[in-house]
Amino acid sequence: xxxxxRIGLLSISDRASDGRYEDQGIPALREWLGRALVSxxxxxxxxxxxxxxxxxxxxxxxxxxxxCKLILTTGGTGPSPRDVTPEATLAxxxxxxxxxxxxxxxxxxxxxxxxxxSRQVAVIRGxxxxxxxxxxxxxxxxxxxxxxxxxxxVAHVGIFAAIPYCVDLIGGPWMDTDEAxxxxxxxxxAVRPQGA
Ligand SMILES: Nc1ncnc2c1ncn2[C@@H]1O[C@H](COP(=O)(O)OP(=O)(O)OP(=O)(O)O)[C@@H](O)[C@H]1O
Ligand SMILES: Nc1nc2c(c(=O)[nH]1)N[C@H]1C(S)=C(S)[C@@H](COP(=O)(O)O)O[C@H]1N2
Numbered sequence: 253x254x255x256x257x258r259i260g261l262l263s264i265s266d267r268a269s270d271g272r273y274e275d276q277g278i279p280a281l282r283e284w285l286g287r288a289l290v291s292x293x294x295x296x297x298x299x300x301x302x303x304x305x306x307x308x309x310x311x312x313x314x315x316x317x318x319x320c321k322l323i324l325t326t327g328g329t330g331p332s333p334r335d336v337t338p339e340a341t342l343a344x345x346x347x348x349x350x351x352x353x354x355x356x357x358x359x360x361x362x363x364x365x366x367x368x369x370s371r372q373v374a375v376i377r378g379x380x381x382x383x384x385x386x387x388x389x390x391x392x393x394x395x396x397x398x399x400x401x402x403x404x405x406v407a408h409v410g411i412f413a414a415i416p417y418c419v420d421l422i423g424g425p426w427m428d429t430d431e432a433x434x435x436x437x438x439x440x441x442a443v444r445p446q447g448a
Contacts, residue, residue, distance in 0.1 A: 254448055255425040256292035259285065260314035260323035262300070262307075264337050265387060268327075269301045276389040277326040284393050288412060291428040296320055302328045307340035315344075315380035321424030322415065323380060327387030329372040337384050338371045345375025345382065349418070352383055355411050356395045360386070362408055363394050379423045381415065397434055406435075413437045 263269075263277030278297045285293065296318050300306050307328070314320045328337035342348065352374035360367030372384035385392050398410030416427040416436040426448035429436045 254291040254428065256294055257322060257419070257425040257427060258294050258296050258318060258320045260311075260318065260320035261295050261297045262310060262314065262323060262325040263298070264300055264302055264307060264325055264327040266301045266334060269299050275299050277387070277392070280389040280392045281324055281326065284396055288396070288429050288433040289427060290430050291426065293427070302334040302336060304336040304340045304343075307337060308344050311340065311344045311377070311382060315377050315382070321380055321419055321422070323382040324385060324392075325382065326385045326389075326392060329370045329384050329386050331369055331371070335371075338373045341373050341375055341382055341384055345377050347376040349374040349376060349381070351414075352411055356385070359395055359398055359408050359410065360391065362399045363391075376422055381418050381422060381424075383411070383415070409437075410434055417442060 261278050261281040263275050267273050268275035278299060282295055296314060298310050300310055311323060314323050325337055328335045353372045356372055357367050357370060370386045374383040385395055396410045396412040398406060399408035401407045412434045413436060417438045419427060420442060426444055
């Protein structure tokens with residue numbers, strides 16, 4: 253049995269956090285991960301406003317104190333004055349992982365022409381991978397799972413395909429996925445550690 257991975261689910265929204273609407277970010281993240289992951293995992297959810305200092309503090313808390321090896325944020329990636337999630341994420345990261353943002357924008361263009369308005373980034377902080385997803389709840393599935401053709405075959409692979417191997421490389425727990433949702437790609441040389 254694999255070791256359980258703790259996954260930070262960080263919904264960043266002024267209106268969801270002050271109760272003007274119900275947060276759909278955390279439920280959408282939970283729902284998708286619940287379908288995609290077949291190895292054990294535990295959600296560590298947080299709902300906060302679009303305040304840069306609060307975002308930075310919460311990312312640090314999830315990574316350093318809560319032991320989350322993966323953090324998925326949703327919201328605050330656009331061009332509006334209050335959208336500061338990428339700045340906060342870059343500020344707490346040791347290394348930027350530009351491929352995630354580049355690929356998510358490409359995937360999202362299959363769904364909306366405004367995909368290029370998302371400034372989403374990904375970083376490594378210590379042994380934690382942090383990935384920004386857009387705020388529209390439907391964009392969570394779109395970017396993580398990718399695009400399917402009418403016959404259900406995969407037309408554009410979602411970014412989650414690369415996440416288990418990235419977590420391996422930074423020393424996190426082994427993750428297995430349901431291939432009907434998303435096939436995790438690992439190079440043939442990747443060796444599953446004993447007991448994982
Ligand atoms: N947590 C959420 N729950 C439900 N819907 C959301 C959430 N976050 C965003 N949305 C929807 O997606 C849209 C785009 O998200 P964005 O992150 O740009 O929010 P926003 O317009 O800055 O407002 P807010 O921060 O108050 O959610 C929102 O206008 C809203 O319709
Ligand atoms: N997959 C996907 N990506 C998407 C969208 C979407 O609906 N689906 N919305 C776009 C829009 S309209 C905006 S403004 C940006 C930024 O969104 P955010 O501020 O909610 O993070 O994400 C873009 N990326």
